[in-house]
Amino acid sequence: MNLNELTEFVKALGEKPFRAKQLYQWMHKNLAASIDEMTNLPGRFRENLKENAAFISLQQADVQISGQDGTRKYLFMLEDENVIESVLMRYKFGNSACISSQAGCRMGCRFCASALGGFVRNLTPSEMLDQVYRIERGIGERISHVVVMGTGEPFDNYDALLRFLTLLSDENGQNIGQRNITVSTCGIVPNIYRFADEKLQITLAVSLHAAFQEKRERLMPVALRYDLKELLDACKYYFSKTGRRITFEYALASGENDSASDAEELSRLLSGINCHVNLIPVNPVKERAFTASGHSFVLAFKNKLEKNGINVTIRRELGRDIDAACGQLRKRYIENAGRTAVHSPIGQTIDALEHTDRFSRTDDTKNTGRQVEVMRSSSITDIGMHRKMNQDSVYASDAPVGNLPNLYLVADGMGGHNAGEYASRHTIETIVSSAGDSPHTRPETILEEAVCRANKELLAMAADHPSMWGMGTTIVAAVITKDKIYAANVGDSRLYIVNDGICQVTRDHSFVEEMVRRGEIDRESARNHPDKNIITRAVGAVEEIETDLFETELKTGDKILLCSDGLTNMVEDFEIYNIIKEQEDTARAAEELLHAANRNGGRDNITVIVIDPFSDRA
Numbered sequence: 001m002n003l004n005e006l007t008e009f010v011k012a013l014g015e016k017p018f019r020a021k022q023l024y025q026w027m028h029k030n031l032a033a034s035i036d037e038m039t040n041l042p043g044r045f046r047e048n049l050k051e052n053a054a055f056i057s058l059q060q061a062d063v064q065i066s067g068q069d070g071t072r073k074y075l076f077m078l079e080d081e082n083v084i085e086s087v088l089m090r091y092k093f094g095n096s097a098c099i100s101s102q103a104g105c106r107m108g109c110r111f112c113a114s115a116l117g118g119f120v121r122n123l124t125p126s127e128m129l130d131q132v133y134r135i136e137r138g139i140g141e142r143i144s145h146v147v148v149m150g151t152g153e154p155f156d157n158y159d160a161l162l163r164f165l166t167l168l169s170d171e172n173g174q175n176i177g178q179r180n181i182t183v184s185t186c187g188i189v190p191n192i193y194r195f196a197d198e199k200l201q202i203t204l205a206v207s208l209h210a211a212f213q214e215k216r217e218r219l220m221p222v223a224l225r226y227d228l229k230e231l232l233d234a235c236k237y238y239f240s241k242t243g244r245r246i247t248f249e250y251a252l253a254s255g256e257n258d259s260a261s262d263a264e265e266l267s268r269l270l271s272g273i274n275c276h277v278n279l280i281p282v283n284p285v286k287e288r289a290f291t292a293s294g295h296s297f298v299l300a301f302k303n304k305l306e307k308n309g310i311n312v313t314i315r316r317e318l319g320r321d322i323d324a325a326c327g328q329l330r331k332r333y334i335e336n337a338g339r340t341a342v343h344s345p346i347g348q349t350i351d352a353l354e355h356t357d358r359f360s361r362t363d364d365t366k367n368t369g370r371q372v373e374v375m376r377s378s379s380i381t382d383i384g385m386h387r388k389m390n391q392d393s394v395y396a397s398d399a400p401v402g403n404l405p406n407l408y409l410v411a412d413g414m415g416g417h418n419a420g421e422y423a424s425r426h427t428i429e430t431i432v433s434s435a436g437d438s439p440h441t442r443p444e445t446i447l448e449e450a451v452c453r454a455n456k457e458l459l460a461m462a463a464d465h466p467s468m469w470g471m472g473t474t475i476v477a478a479v480i481t482k483d484k485i486y487a488a489n490v491g492d493s494r495l496y497i498v499n500d501g502i503c504q505v506t507r508d509h510s511f512v513e514e515m516v517r518r519g520e521i522d523r524e525s526a527r528n529h530p531d532k533n534i535i536t537r538a539v540g541a542v543e544e545i546e547t548d549l550f551e552t553e554l555k556t557g558d559k560i561l562l563c564s565d566g567l568t569n570m571v572e573d574f575e576i577y578n579i580i581k582e583q584e585d586t587a588r589a590a591e592e593l594l595h596a597a598n599r600n601g602g603r604d605n606i607t608v609i610v611i612d613p614f615s616d617r618a
């Protein structure tokens with residue numbers, strides 16, 4: 001809340017308006033971590049606050065301190081037990097905090113560890129602010145600069161970002177000058193225009209990473225949506241409105257984007273734009289195939305840009321002796337602790353003083369008045385051992401999505417020129433958004449309509465972009481209520497129930513499955529049939545899509561598995577059964593399934609969601 005909103009809030013509590021200023025100072029200037037620390041507020045007012053507001057403060061779960069340069073990498077735990085990363089960098093000009101704007105990220109940049117676990121949820125303005133406040137409190141020194149460059153795409157969480165920036169630069173709070181704040185985007189063009197029109201004095205950093213459109217599409221799926229020309233036009237507009245020089249980030253990966261022709265093309269693209277290029281040798285991420293360009297390549301690249309009149313620096317690598325790459329500390333923590341990322345619906349935010357216990361055991365959904373059980377799911381997606389890109393997408397929300405009590409989706413895309421990746425991701429985004437907006441209450445109706453809308457959107461996209469002709473995706477969706485599971489299916493991604501045995505609930509829409517149904521081959525022959533990957537239905541294939549819908553009773557002890565065929569082609573059903581039975585924890589089960597598929601050859605992308613509907617019902 002800003003000071004005006006806080007004043008209204010304080011008045012509504014029956015307190016004098018001047019108390020709002022005191023409260024605001026405690027929160028934003030004195031950086032109090034609890035209401036009890038606000039010692040000059042009357043005890044009665046503090047009790048009143050505790051009853052009517054929740055004071056959110058991040059918990060420090062881990063910190064790594066670089067012995068080389070004092071860089072500190074923090075892992076903060078949010079109220080819902082998701083974890084985020086923030087970094088303190090120490091420069092001669094002052095202390096700079098790099099903060100996250102989302103838990104996870106859905107942009108899927110290929111060299112980024114933050115994208116590996118997918119998107120979890122947006123951060124609230126207070127969760128962004130508290131990263132700065134916690135660091136400042138911890139070191140006892142002022143933070144003079146802030147970069148929004150950690151996990152997440154800030155422009156995918158635009159409204160919260162804007163409120164955060166306003167509070168951060170407020171003279172009654174930390175008063176960090178706008179010129180000392182940088183916001184980094186992977187290139188969400190409409191929000192660059194929107195941001196320009198806010199007429200702030202904030203530096204815009206754009207992750208470019210490739211000067212050729214096709215190469216950029218391969219590295220950054222966002223480029224499929226907004227091409228280089230659109231992006232650079234938006235950057236020029238930003239400069240024209242703010243007068244702020246644009247920073248272009250360019251991560252150099254060996255043999256990928258570091259050649260002389262890449263440097264030439266980059267110079268050509270940026271010529272005439274008031275900008276600065278930051279070259280960053282890419283941080284190696286174990287799950288990704290990229291390695292950093294050698295020093296001589298980095299220097300040669302820099303020299304070529306300079307010769308062509310482009311301002312360029314090589315970014316000093318801080319914290320090399322700790323988990324430096326964005327997202328790695330968080331990923332390691334989740335892996336080591338066997339934790340499950342707690343997914344919540346896209347776009348859902350909670351403001352500082354409006355916290356509700358969204359993850360309590362029974363949660364009134366407001367819309368329907370239904371009681372919703374808490375579930376624990378774990379999702380994971382992996383490129384496998386042979387594919388060059390991951391065309392699978394996954395979404396898992398244990399929390400309500402519109403009128404649905406939860407929602408789980410796996411999609412396996414197909415199509416050249418990155419179209420498969422786009423198809424699966426866009427289908428999932430459309431289904432989530434359609435379900436979120438749906439006035440219906442029956443899960444089957446909501447799912448069927450959502451798949452239908454995704455189908456229409458893919459067809460329309462392909463009609464406008466010849467390079468996307470032929471793209472499509474499978475989809476398997478699940479919604480779990482107190483005693484039932486509802487599933488929707490198109491293609492050959494599957495849903496299983498595992499309990500005393502393993503039972504495939506969905507039916508594959510594949511060429512060999514139809515041969516099995518017609519009695520032409522048996523199941524065993526189907527497993528190794530050369531045409532087993534030919535599917536007969538896909539989202540984005542025909543105008544009138546037919547979605548199979550299933551409704552099944554749940555029994556105590558049931559576990560649910562949704563997966564792409566990258567798992568089922570590599571791991572036999574009995575092996576899947578054994579893994580899920582042996583691993584009580586859904587995160588470990590998901591990881592074990594993934595490892596089994598890769599151990600057996602990992603020929604395709606692999607995606608799994610393991611759900612334990614009974615985890616909190618004991």
Ligand code: SF4
Pocket residue numbers: 105106107108109112113114115150151152153185186207
């Ligand atoms: S680089 Fe940024 S935008 Fe891209 S996936 Fe990582 S966090 Fe998201």
